[in-house]
Amino acid sequence: MxxxxxxxxxxxxxxxxxxxxxxxxxxxxxxxxxxxxxxxxxxxxxxxxxxxxxxxxxxxxxxxxxxxxxxxxxxxxxxxxxxxxxxxxxxxxxxxxxxxxxxxxxxxxxxxxxxxxxxxxxxxxxxxxxxxxxxxxxxxxxxxxxxxxxxDDATRLKLHVAAVFCNNFVNHLYVLMADYCQKEGLDFALLQPLIAETAQRINEIAPLAAQTGPAIRQDTNTIARHLEVLNNHPALAEWYQRFTLSIQNQKA
Structure with a gap:
C-alpha cells in the first residue's frame, strides 16, 4: 500500500x-x-x-x-x-x-x-x-x-489501561529500584537477570501461579526485616506494604 x-x-x-x-x-x-x-x-x-x-x-x-x-x-x-x-x-x-x-x-x-x-x-x-x-x-x-x-473504542481503552499497568507502572518500579540501589551502593545490574526471568516466566505459566516471595508465603519475619531496611525510604516502605497486602489478598 x-x-x-x-x-x-x-x-x-x-x-x-x-x-x-x-x-x-x-x-x-x-x-x-x-x-x-x-x-x-x-x-x-x-x-x-x-x-x-x-x-x-x-x-x-x-x-x-x-x-x-x-x-x-x-x-x-x-x-x-x-x-x-x-x-x-x-x-x-x-x-x-x-x-x-x-x-x-x-x-x-x-x-x-x-x-x-x-x-x-x-x-x-x-x-x-x-x-x-x-x-x-x-x-x-x-x-x-x-x-x-x-x-472498539471501549475495548481499546481497557487494553490501554492494562498496558499502562504492565509496562509503564512496572518500569516506574525499575526507576525506583535503580534509585534505591544507587543510594544504597548496590549494583542494579545484578537484578536484570531476575527482571528478565520474571517477564519470561509468564509466557509459560499464569501470573498468579508465577508469584513468589515473602508476601505469598506469609513470611512475616522477612517482611518485618525488609520494612526495617526501608526505614530511611518511607515512600518505598509504603509501596512495599501495599504490594504485600495486595499479594496476600489475591492469594486469599
Whole structure:
C-alpha cells in the first residue's frame, strides 16, 4: 500500500520502518519540525514536508502518529474528505476522524522507542468506520505482525489501561529500584537477570501461579526485616506494604 505518515516520533518511526520492511511504499513523511521530518524520510527513502499544503494526496492510507491531543487538529489541517485516514492512539475514539470518508484505528500495543535497533513483536489493534476499511487495515496489520485484533473504542481503552499497568507502572518500579540501589551502593545490574526471568516466566505459566516471595508465603519475619531496611525510604516502605497486602489478598 502507499502510505503517508503524519508524525516523526517513536510510533511514526517504528511503524514506518516495519511498513517499509513489509514492502509498503512510504510516499511521504509530514512533521512540524522540518529536520526531524527530513531525518525520518531519509531513513524511509522518501520525501518529507512540514507544510500541510503540499501533503501528498495520492496515498491509500494516511497514518496519523502524533500525540493524542494533536489528532483532531491534524484531521482539520489535512482536509482529506475522500481518503482513508487512521490514527494510532489507544485512548482516542474513532470519531475524532469524522469528516474523512474512511476512518480507522491502527494501534500498536507495544512500548516503542525509535532509538532502539531491536524490533519487538507488535500486536496491532484495529477498528474502522466501514467493512472495506477494516479489511484494508487487517491486511496492513497482518503484513507486519501475526497478532491482530479488532476492538472498539471501549475495548481499546481497557487494553490501554492494562498496558499502562504492565509496562509503564512496572518500569516506574525499575526507576525506583535503580534509585534505591544507587543510594544504597548496590549494583542494579545484578537484578536484570531476575527482571528478565520474571517477564519470561509468564509466557509459560499464569501470573498468579508465577508469584513468589515473602508476601505469598506469609513470611512475616522477612517482611518485618525488609520494612526495617526501608526505614530511611518511607515512600518505598509504603509501596512495599501495599504490594504485600495486595499479594496476600489475591492469594486469599
Amino acid at each position: 502507499n502510505i503517508v505518515i503524519i508524525g516523526t516520533g517513536n510510533t511514526a518511526s517504528v511503524l514506518g520502518r516495519r511498513l517499509k520492511a513489509a514492502g509498503h511504499e512510504i510516499l511521504q513523511v509530514y512533521g512540524r519540525n522540518a529536520k526531524t521530518a527530513s531525518d525520518l524520510a531519509y531513513e524511509l527513502d522518501t520525501e518529507s514536508t512540514n507544510y500541510w499544503s503540499v501533503v501528498n494526496r495520492e496515498a491509500d492510507i494516511y497514518l496519523i502518529a502524533v500525540s493524542d491531543i494533536a489528532i483532531a487538529e491534524v484531521v482539520q489541517e489535512l482536509q482529506l474528505s475522500e481518503s482513508t485516514v487512521v490514527h494510532t492512539a489507544a485512548s482516542v475514539p474513532l470519531n475524532v476522524l469524522e469528516g474523512t470518508a474512511h476512518q480507522g484505528v491502527f494501534y500498536p500495543l507495544q512500548t516503542l522507542k525509535k532509538e532502539l535497533g531491536r524490533q519487538p513483536d507488535i500486536p496491532i489493534i484495529i477498528d474502522a468506520s466501514d467493512a472495506a476499511t477494516l479489511d484494508k487495515l487487517d491486511e496492513l496489520a497482518h503484513s507486519i505482525t501475526h497478532h491482530v485484533m479488532e476492538a
